[in-house]
Amino acid sequence: MVLDSEGLWAVARNDSEEARAVLAASAHAGVPVLVPAAVLAETLFGDGRDARANQVAKKLQVVPLTEPIARSAAGLKRLAGMTGVAATIDAIVVATSAAVGGGVVLTSDIHDIRALANCASSVRIRPVRV
């Protein structure tokens, strides 16, 4: 299970039944919940507004952006015909999922995540709407 920016905020705000269901199901099934470090960079403000997200991030596994994940993300972005910073972060989210064998991405943007996931042909990645 990988969280994108909206997925992380949904968990931090705790205002989404879907987010609670996803985390509870992951905890019950022993599925790790991962947050790419790039998502933190996108999500956090760098000030006191981050308190809630920081509390949540401490309980989740933050995954560093490694060179293989970065290269994989670049390839996914090209295959999906996407450009720009937002697409880059989405591609890192999907590449992070692919690096651990696939799974689920908790997101509000299922269209773009699905488009990128469809380009990760060797693994099965499903977006779940937060």
Place this chain on the structure above:
Amino acid sequence: MDEIRAQFGGRALSTSINDLLYAALAQERLGELVDEMEQEAGPASPEAYERVLAQWFTED
């Protein structure tokens, strides 16, 4: 011990044990987070679980 070493390939056993302990700690923390979220807002409804799992296990 040989069987355990074979299971974890050529990696140092201590590294594999550290990985397992880290994974166990991460799952414990995740459980704590879920407990905190459910105490604050209540557990997700069965309908929410259905919506999530339908997307999780959807076929192409």
